[in-house]
Amino acid sequence: MISFDEKTGVEIYIHIPFCVKKCAYCDFLSFPANDETVHKYIRALQKELALRAASIDHKRIISIYIGGGTPSSIDESYIGDILETVRFYYKVDKDAEITIEVNPGTATLEKFKKYHYYGINRISMGLQSTNNEILKKLGRIHTYEEFLECYENAKKAGFDNINVDLISGIPGQTLDDWTDSLKKVIQLGPNHVSTYGLIVEEGTPFYDLYGEDEERRQNGEEPLSLPSEQIERIMYYMSIEYLCSNGYSNYEISNFAKSGFESRHNTGYWIGREYLGIGLGSSSYLLGRRFDNTTDIAEYIETIEKNKLKFYNNQTLTVKEQMEEFMFLGLRMTKGVSRKEFNDRFGVSVEAVFGDVLNELQNAGLLIMVEDRIFLTSEGIDVSNYTLSKFLLD
Ligand code: SF4
Numbered sequence: 001m002i003s004f005d006e007k008t009g010v011e012i013y014i015h016i017p018f019c020v021k022k023c024a025y026c027d028f029l030s031f032p033a034n035d036e037t038v039h040k041y042i043r044a045l046q047k048e049l050a051l052r053a054a055s056i057d058h059k060r061i062i063s064i065y066i067g068g069g070t071p072s073s074i075d076e077s078y079i080g081d082i083l084e085t086v087r088f089y090y091k092v093d094k095d096a097e098i099t100i101e102v103n104p105g106t107a108t109l110e111k112f113k114k115y116h117y118y119g120i121n122r123i124s125m126g127l128q129s130t131n132n133e134i135l136k137k138l139g140r141i142h143t144y145e146e147f148l149e150c151y152e153n154a155k156k157a158g159f160d161n162i163n164v165d166l167i168s169g170i171p172g173q174t175l176d177d178w179t180d181s182l183k184k185v186i187q188l189g190p191n192h193v194s195t196y197g198l199i200v201e202e203g204t205p206f207y208d209l210y211g212e213d214e215e216r217r218q219n220g221e222e223p224l225s226l227p228s229e230q231i232e233r234i235m236y237y238m239s240i241e242y243l244c245s246n247g248y249s250n251y252e253i254s255n256f257a258k259s260g261f262e263s264r265h266n267t268g269y270w271i272g273r274e275y276l277g278i279g280l281g282s283s284s285y286l287l288g289r290r291f292d293n294t295t296d297i298a299e300y301i302e303t304i305e306k307n308k309l310k311f312y313n314n315q316t317l318t319v320k321e322q323m324e325e326f327m328f329l330g331l332r333m334t335k336g337v338s339r340k341e342f343n344d345r346f347g348v349s350v351e352a353v354f355g356d357v358l359n360e361l362q363n364a365g366l367l368i369m370v371e372d373r374i375f376l377t378s379e380g381i382d383v384s385n386y387t388l389s390k391f392l393l394d
Helices: 035-056 076-089 109-117 132-138 144-156 175-188 205-218 229-244 264-270 297-305 319-330 339-346 350-363 378-382 384-389
Strands: 010-016 060-068 091-102 122-128 162-168 192-197 249-252 255-257 275-278 283-286 289-292 312-316 367-370 373-376
Touching: 010 076, 010 264, 035 076, 035 275, 035 297, 060 076, 060 264, 076 091, 076 109, 091 264, 109 144, 122 132, 122 144, 144 162, 144 175, 162 175, 162 229, 175 229, 192 229, 205 229, 229 249, 229 255, 249 264, 264 319, 319 339, 319 350, 319 384, 339 350, 350 367, 373 378, 378 384
Parallel strands: 010 060, 010 275, 060 091, 091 122, 122 162, 162 192
Antiparallel strands: 192 255, 249 255, 275 283, 283 289, 289 312, 367 373
């Protein structure tokens, strides 16, 4: 069971942008790289960690998330080096949640044992589908069988806090495929499952193939290769139905967890906790200010090697923006937001700021207010993009 004080503490996100090969749908900041680039990058990361330690004023670190890219594609000793550097310069809580993203085909039993030894206590594994044809279409480097081997290795190495990612709405994916993925994952019994709907992003090979189809889908027309919006909805209801009847709670729109295994890292984002983003393209949110690292790896390494820091998109959030975020991020969680917390934080009641919106959404059956809590109904979650956008003040 993870217990922690929700209001204090900082999270650290560390970006490893390297992947064995680019997946056909991926628009993350990720790419293959040679050993020399990986080595220089990790040393730069360690230096960035040292240079930025003072910026968080010795606050407690309650979670560390090593994401990517594919962090498991690089030599495990680099992960050990990174965590050693974090612990040297920062005050990491003894029970901090420490997650690493792993892709099947890039982690052996030995690697998992080392991760365990380094103090990592949570694995997030990208499966996406149990259908090998679909995995091939997505451009994934692994089969379902390789995922199973990877999952077993993680368990053997002592990990009981494992997340499995699945994607719905993939071209050619049927309701049977989706049911099969859900059932097989449930049978394995990971403590956390994330289910995301595929978004066909511009600039990806998938966009060239299915961009027009995505437009058709978004306009409510029948797509040719992608599952229709209606089928996607059914897939979403199936996720809730299958996972919730098997001991998972749907604690956020796309996330399901067994009791006590809700992701601290994800939750921090939705409740507006501060985070320090280290590495290429990472975002930070500290003292009400949001800013990003460069997305250019040569610039990143060169700047850090000169002991310098350079940030982009520096933005101090206005109180209005903070209120908006409080609502549209907090309402992603099924427990919703607390009226008292809003009042304590902003010195004004939520009704005084969002009264009209709250009334409108309540009357439409999309939102409920019960005592201190405000949360979305299942109808509100169903049209969450619309519901949440209502909390943008301008
Ligand atoms: S493994 Fe993940 S980050 Fe890497 S290319 Fe595929 S989707 Fe993108």
